[in-house]
Amino acid sequence: MKVAVLSFAHVHAATYLQLLCERSDIELITADPDANPADPTRGRALADELGVTYHSSYEAVLAEQPRAVIITSETARHRELVELAAAAGCHILCEKPLATTEDDARAMIDACEQARVSLMTAYPVRFHPAFSALRHSLTDGSLGQLLAVHGVNNSSPPALERSWFADPALAGGGAIMDHTVHIADLLDVLLNGEQPTHVYAVANNHISATDNESAEGIETAGLITLTYPRGLTATIDCSWSHPATHPTWGGLSLTCVTERALAEFDAFPPLLTGYDTPHATPRWEPSATDLNAAMLNSFLTAARTGQRAHPDGHAGLRTLQTALAAYESLHTGQPATITAA
Template sequence: MKVAVLSFAHVHAAAYVELLRDRDDIELITTDPDAPPCDPARGKALADALDVTYRAGYEEIFAERPQAVIVTSENSRHRQLVEQAAAAGAHILCEKPLATTETDARAMIDACEQAGVSLMTAYPVRFHPAFTALRRTLADGSLGSLLSVHGINNSSPPGLEQPWFADPALAGGGAIMDHTLHIADLLDVLLDGEQPTHVYAVANTLLTPDDTDEPKVESAGLLTLTYARGLVATIDCSWSHPSSHPTWGGLTLTCVGQRALAEFDAFPPLLDGYDTTRATTRWQPAAIDLNKAMLDSFLTAVRTGQRAHPDGETGLRTLRTALAAYESLRTSQSVIKADAA
């Protein structure tokens, strides 16, 4: 199967390439025409470092008729690449957020449906076996009725690696757009697609560097979601980890039910302690590759013709939560979601 990675802009792009390049069943091609000149972390320089085939531009890629593509460009450029890929008949895995506006997200979904290709949103955390176990405890009644869910997805600022994450025109926002969505996806799974009726958000830019005249994106945020059933969920989506932290960040979920409380940690430490040679905290993560699990699911869907999940509609639902949060920030009011089911 011929698979193309479109852009190296996203911090996950290199990981996807490394997972695909040595597979015997994959012919991998890549391109990154929007890369800044002479950036060793982008463009042909990165392709050479990763030892993968590189093409000069998107048109060259689509001329080779890949069966599947992975869109890892800047957020605001997702729509153009997804529409081009759909027109070329390629199935698509698109990084989150699906888009930066609801209009773009809907156009992407429609383009893929009209072309008869799958559109999958990159939410790897739902493939975690521990999350599967959490879903089971909810489904079998072990927790009782769900009363509240508290989600945390914190990290160091991704703009330290890729500056466009702090550019509102390319990213669509800051920490809220970046880190609300993984938790929103897990809530979407646990609640069978039920949407919050109200969204309230607070945020600040205290951790955003002041050494630029460009508009600042939020570096810390907290969302409160209210559901028709009375359930209340919170999402801490801050870029609050310093560069000295032993990991990039983490993701946890605490579910409070009538009968019990269940906790999920997507990136628990296999071993922690103190490294005397480096005078720093040591953190050895548990060996679960969620990106691999997600890619395997996507490629299986491409081969079998099944609908890939999480699909574009899931990406749109979760995007609406982030967009409602930005409306709440603008108005300083709780936002009533018209799409709540």
């Protein structure tokens, strides 16, 4: 099966490329025409390093009629590439968040539905076997009703690797846009698509988003409170609070309060901790679950069989609405309401 990767702008692009290179069941083709030719981490330089086929334009890639396309561009450019890929009849995996605006997200969903192709949003954490176990334990009735959830998704600032993450025109915002959506997606799964009625957000930009400038205008730490119709309350710590010297890039966890228990989920628990003497840094060996590989496998299976991929574009829209409501709350200082997707 022929698979294309459009743009290497996102920090996850290289990881996806490496995982795809290891598969013998696909032919990989790529394009990253917006890259700076002098950047060794993008464009033809990265493609040559990995030994993958590279074209100078997106149109040249799509002319080869790939069955599946993975889009890892800047968020504001998702719509253009999704519409191009849908028009070419490709099934699509789009990096999160789905878009920077609700109008763009809806247009992407409509384009894929009209072309009768799948649109999947890149939320790998929902493929974690421990999260599946958590979901089962919360739905089989053994723990009683879910009362509250506290989610944490922290990392170092991604703008340290890709400066566009600190550009609101391209990223749609800062830490809130980047990290709220992952936890919101897990809540979406646990609550079967139920959306919050009210979203309240506080944030600051005391942490530098890049090495050489302050984070003025971009929030680098945030705390979101979600209220649901059933009375459940959820909070999301969505901060870029890990220093560059931290032994891992980031982490994600949930604490679920139920009538009968406290259930916890850690997406990236340490398998082994220690100290790296040559580099004078802490060492953290993570657990063996490769969530990106699990997500890619699900997407490629759906593309090959023609099945609907999940999480789909509607899931991406619902989580985007939560993040956008958080920004509205920041602007007004009051809880924002959400109109169901």
